[in-house]
Amino acid sequence: MSIWHWNLRITSRRNHCGFWRKGSLCGLLLILIGLLTLTTGCQVNQQAFERIAGDAGAAFSAASTTLNYFHHGQITNLYARASFEEYQQELGGLDRQLPLQQGVPDKHTIEQLLVVYKQAMQVIDHPCLDTLCNWHIQLASLDRASQAFLKAGGQ
Amino acid sequence: MSIVRGDQIFSIRDIIDSQLETRDKIEIGRVADIEVELHADGTLALTDLVTGPQALAGRVAGPLRVLFQRLLHDRFERRIPLSEVEEFGPTLRLRGTAEEYSVGQSERWIAHYILRWVPGSGHK
Amino acid sequence: MKKWFSITLGIVTATGGFLDAGTIATAGESGAKFGLGLIWAVVLATIEIILLVEMVGRFTAVSKKTYADAIREDFGFKFYLFPLLSEIIAESLLLAAELGGIAIALSLFTGISWHIWFPVAALLVLVMSWRAPFDWIENGPALFGLLTLSFVIAVVALGGPSHDTLVTLWNPDVKQGDLADYLYLVAATLGATISPYLLYFYSSGAREEGWSGSSLVLNRVTAFLGMGFGSVGSMALIVLGAIVLRPLNMNANTLGEIGLAMAKPFGIIGSLLFASVLFVTCLGAALEVVLAVSYNIAQGFGWEWGENKQPVKAARFNLTIIIFLLVAVVIRLIGLDPLHLALLASTVIALFLPISLFPFLVLMNDPQYLGNKVNGRLSNLAVILILLIAFVVALVSLPLEVLTGGG
Numbered sequence: 001m002s003i004w005h006w007n008l009r010i011t012s013r014r015n016h017c018g019f020w021r022k023g024s025l026c027g028l029l030l031i032l033i034g035l036l037t038l039t040t041g042c043q044v045n046q047q048a049f050e051r052i053a054g055d056a057g058a059a060f061s062a063a064s065t066t067l068n069y070f071h072h073g074q075i076t077n078l079y080a081r082a083s084f085e086e087y088q089q090e091l092g093g094l095d096r097q098l099p100l101q102q103g104v105p106d107k108h109t110i111e112q113l114l115v116v117y118k119q120a121m122q123v124i125d126h127p128c129l130d131t132l133c134n135w136h137i138q139l140a141s142l143d144r145a146s147q148a149f150l151k152a153g154g155q
Numbered sequence: 156m157s158i159v160r161g162d163q164i165f166s167i168r169d170i171i172d173s174q175l176e177t178r179d180k181i182e183i184g185r186v187a188d189i190e191v192e193l194h195a196d197g198t199l200a201l202t203d204l205v206t207g208p209q210a211l212a213g214r215v216a217g218p219l220r221v222l223f224q225r226l227l228h229d230r231f232e233r234r235i236p237l238s239e240v241e242e243f244g245p246t247l248r249l250r251g252t253a254e255e256y257s258v259g260q261s262e263r264w265i266a267h268y269i270l271r272w273v274p275g276s277g278h279k
Numbered sequence: 280m281k282k283w284f285s286i287t288l289g290i291v292t293a294t295g296g297f298l299d300a301g302t303i304a305t306a307g308e309s310g311a312k313f314g315l316g317l318i319w320a321v322v323l324a325t326i327e328i329i330l331l332v333e334m335v336g337r338f339t340a341v342s343k344k345t346y347a348d349a350i351r352e353d354f355g356f357k358f359y360l361f362p363l364l365s366e367i368i369a370e371s372l373l374l375a376a377e378l379g380g381i382a383i384a385l386s387l388f389t390g391i392s393w394h395i396w397f398p399v400a401a402l403l404v405l406v407m408s409w410r411a412p413f414d415w416i417e418n419g420p421a422l423f424g425l426l427t428l429s430f431v432i433a434v435v436a437l438g439g440p441s442h443d444t445l446v447t448l449w450n451p452d453v454k455q456g457d458l459a460d461y462l463y464l465v466a467a468t469l470g471a472t473i474s475p476y477l478l479y480f481y482s483s484g485a486r487e488e489g490w491s492g493s494s495l496v497l498n499r500v501t502a503f504l505g506m507g508f509g510s511v512g513s514m515a516l517i518v519l520g521a522i523v524l525r526p527l528n529m530n531a532n533t534l535g536e537i538g539l540a541m542a543k544p545f546g547i548i549g550s551l552l553f554a555s556v557l558f559v560t561c562l563g564a565a566l567e568v569v570l571a572v573s574y575n576i577a578q579g580f581g582w583e584w585g586e587n588k589q590p591v592k593a594a595r596f597n598l599t600i601i602i603f604l605l606v607a608v609v610i611r612l613i614g615l616d617p618l619h620l621a622l623l624a625s626t627v628i629a630l631f632l633p634i635s636l637f638p639f640l641v642l643m644n645d646p647q648y649l650g651n652k653v654n655g656r657l658s659n660l661a662v663i664l665i666l667l668i669a670f671v672v673a674l675v676s677l678p679l680e681v682l683t684g685g686g
């Protein structure tokens with residue numbers, strides 16, 4: 001009697017061989033479709049600059065709405081504070097990012113955008129969330145930035 | 156290859172990956188692999204159930220078993236003799252209690268060395 | 280009497296449990312960016328999840344096995360690894376997103392940064408999954424999730440969508456440059472609702488509660504009505520985004536600004552209602568996700584598991600829960616904010632749906648487990664069709680989205 005330590009590689013209770021072969025073919029086909037779409041997809045997608053500028057415009061608009069709502073008593077001070085922290089994270093560092101994107105317009109347009117950006121970021125970093133400051137000026141700054149960036153984003 | 160117990164015949168496929176449950180209704184693990192003996196008359200006899208990461212690695216690809224054996228210093232391969240199995244089925248019921256088997260030792264180790272420090276773990 | 284209570288409870292928890300970080304993020308962005316143009320995706324996703332939840336309940340009630348048990352035993356260890364790995368990746372991302380949702384909600388109440396609340400959220404989930412019995416976990420947060428229905432009331436209070444907005448329901452205004460974005464949201468919407476973690480969670484829950492063949496009616500009713508009502512809350516959020524956020528050119532790229540849509544009709548109470556819904560739905564979902572992954576692993580490897588046992592009696596299972604929460608905390612360090620993490624997780628889920636659901640469909644048609652309660656041809660076709668849509672859209676949109684740094 002010989003003793004064999006035999007690690008039987010029975011993998012499962014059902015025979016999936018045929019199924020898996022068909023499955024792999026379908027998988028390959030789908031991956032090919034995906035790759036094809038990817039290569040042609042660049043045409044259906046915005047340039048990176050327009051996308052980022054558009055998102056920034058939307059974010060400034062959100063900040064403006066938040067400030068407005070707070071001063072009309074529709075949200076609490078704490079809610080506004082937390083919201084502005086989110087906007088800070090979203091908009092911070094854009095002045096470094098934007099000039100490097102694909103689809104950047106001419107130098108003059110970029111410079112103008114960055115001027116508006118810097119002014120608006122001062123509001124984002126220090127929003128007026130009490131009654132003592134002149135929040136109307138802040139609102140105007142945010143709206144200016146929003147409009148400028150939305151326009152740059154093609155809207 | 157099959158096992159005959161009374162009127163029921165179980166094939167290897169019914170045993171592998173089955174749940175192992177002890178007499179005190181504790182689930183200690185699943186069968187990762189089996190060991191067999193080749194008799195002189197050409198029949199194969201199932202001797203042990205094997206569990207542990209080394210055996211599992213071997214299920215994925217043969218060479219991985221050797222790799223895991225080296226990495227883990229062959230310390231985590233656990234065996235249960237077939238004679239310990241009282242009842243066959245989707246769950247294999249074992250004769251002894253959980254403490255009597257080396258399979259599932261990590262459960263007690265983790266409870267004793269890690270979880271006990273967390274309040275409310277129920278460790279005595 | 281007790282049966283009606285169970286059914287009501289089931290419907291309520293399914294309604295409250297429908298929303299989570301993923302569905303809130305996708306609904307908010309969908310409404311803000313494309314008006315009502317993504318409601319069809321919510322409808323499709325709801326049909327799919329109703330079918331899947333009813334199936335998994337039926338599977339476990341009849342076969343007395345959980346989903347993970349059945350995959351390991353029927354497909355063997357090697358093929359069990361595929362759905363296991365896809366679940367680990369997808370659900371780790373989703374768990375981080377849910378914890379992020381809890382953290383943002385707490386920051387909206389307190390003004391304190393969500394970065395600080397994030398580990399607190401992880402701790403809260405750990406404490407609840409450590410000692411709370413299964414009933415509490417399944418029903419607790421979801422009951423509060425009924426607050427979701429306040430979204431519907433808000434839509435009514437605002438007078439519903441304007442004619443221009445209504446048109447986007449069948450004619451979404453998708454400009455050429457926005458197509459990739461639109462597709463990404465379609466995939467994310469599908470993935471956010473069709474969550475495979477629910478299969479692992481519900482089938483384990485059915486075992487924890489001792490379901491049998493006689494629970495089938497209960498299962499069917501709660502699946503249809505609960506998920507149905509829940510999806511209405513999700514659609515209401517899309518409408519709110521379309522009515523309030525879209526005209527203001529907002530993209531709902533942060534979770535806080537989605538709440539502004541509730542502040543418009545109801546003021547401070549509205550914004551805090553939104554924060555409350557965000558909190559309870561993400562908490563409920565975080566618990567379900569971490570438990571689902573841990574159930575999957577424990578059952579697949581044959582360990583002791585269960586929420587109604589002391590932690591030391593299911594040591595490996597509970598250690599897995601702790602490890603996943605730690606992994607989620609680490610994932611936060613990637614630097615993505617909760618909303619974008621939620622969108623990414625949902626799209627990855629959509630991408631992995633064929634791997635997650637393929638074993639499930641095979642099992643649902645196996646008379647060995649289900650006797651005469653196997654799937655009908657129509658349900659099979661519906662499930663396969665919808666998951667293929669989700670997969671193809673995810674496959675196409677995910678690389679595009681990543682390449683253009685969007686989301």
